[in-house]
Amino acid sequence: MNSPELSNDLRRTLPIGIFDSGVGGLTVYRALHNRLPNEHFVYLGDTARVPYGTKSLATVERYAIENSVFLASRGIKLLVVACNTASALALPKIRATIGLDVVGVIGPGARKAVAVSGPQPRIAVIATEATIQSDAYAASIRQACEAAEIIQLACPLFVPLAEENWTDEPETRSIAKRYLKRVVDFAPESLVMGCTHYPILRNVIQKTVGANVKLIDSGEACADEVAALLKEKGLENPREVEGKRRLCDDLDHFYVTDAADRFGRVAERFLGAKPAKLEAIELGEVDSRR
Numbered sequence: 001m002n003s004p005e006l007s008n009d010l011r012r013t014l015p016i017g018i019f020d021s022g023v024g025g026l027t028v029y030r031a032l033h034n035r036l037p038n039e040h041f042v043y044l045g046d047t048a049r050v051p052y053g054t055k056s057l058a059t060v061e062r063y064a065i066e067n068s069v070f071l072a073s074r075g076i077k078l079l080v081v082a083c084n085t086a087s088a089l090a091l092p093k094i095r096a097t098i099g100l101d102v103v104g105v106i107g108p109g110a111r112k113a114v115a116v117s118g119p120q121p122r123i124a125v126i127a128t129e130a131t132i133q134s135d136a137y138a139a140s141i142r143q144a145c146e147a148a149e150i151i152q153l154a155c156p157l158f159v160p161l162a163e164e165n166w167t168d169e170p171e172t173r174s175i176a177k178r179y180l181k182r183v184v185d186f187a188p189e190s191l192v193m194g195c196t197h198y199p200i201l202r203n204v205i206q207k208t209v210g211a212n213v214k215l216i217d218s219g220e221a222c223a224d225e226v227a228a229l230l231k232e233k234g235l236e237n238p239r240e241v242e243g244k245r246r247l248c249d250d251l252d253h254f255y256v257t258d259a260a261d262r263f264g265r266v267a268e269r270f271l272g273a274k275p276a277k278l279e280a281i282e283l284g285e286v287d288s289r290r
């Protein structure tokens with residue numbers, strides 16, 4: 001939705017938009033921020049309507065379009081759909097609605113899993129119920145390698161555990177053991193953490209499935225593909241940021257649809273810093289806020 005007349009010189013200086021159903025996408029923001037220190041970001045967490053992982057296709061599509069239209073209205077050069085559930089269910093609709101490049105997390109995570117595995121890859125995917133039901137990861141993995149053997153399972157309790165920062169509690173270890181038993185039995189080469197929150201529980205997941213299973217963080221894989229796309233399109237920001245960038249510094253703008261204080265607290269837990277610019281908005285305000 002950027003004006004087509006905008007010169008590439010100007011477009012390159014625009015921020016990258018990121019949206020998630022809530023706080024989990026901060027793991028994707030962190031990956032993008034670390035990978036692309038010259039870029040700045042506009043993040044929308046739809047905290048009023050989280051979780052998406054238990055909702056229907058029609059609802060997730062509607063929310064995802066509203067989020068995308070809001071971010072496009074802020075003036076961005078590219079949109080990252082950090083939420084796995086929205087990436088799995090709504091990417092085609094988003095692409096058809098906004099005239100911008102859109103990168104989700106499913107394709108990058110799937111391709112990375114194939115790339116780090118052998119010629120007959122055995123890949124496990126863990127994600128929300130809606131992402132697993134959509135079969136989007138399996139389809140993307142098979143597109144990259146038809147011979148792949150795949151198991152997929154939902155681990156819904158990992159989301160609240162990550163938000164509570166229960167990263168190494170006995171309860172978390174016992175839930176991980178129960179959820180991941182099928183993964184251990186399947187003995188995959190790689191395991192895709194197909195939900196924004198799961199990288200927070202990386203250590204407990206790794207310990208449960210064993211050190212020889214390669215864990216794939218879809219957010220990190222997405223950051224690599226975003227970097228490549230910006231380069232290919234000549235959209236890398238040419239303005240070098242002076243000094244060292246910090247996560248959540250005032251070059252990045254965060255919006256939430258509810259409970260900004262809680263978002264700030266969880267951001268501090270996830271990233272070690274509270275957003276310098278954090279605003280609560282109502283998505284109905286989309287058009288008036290250009």
Ligand code: DGL
Nearest residue numbers: 021051052053084085196
């Ligand atoms: N952000 C969601 C995802 O990556 C997890 C939380 C939710 O269910 O909304 O699928």
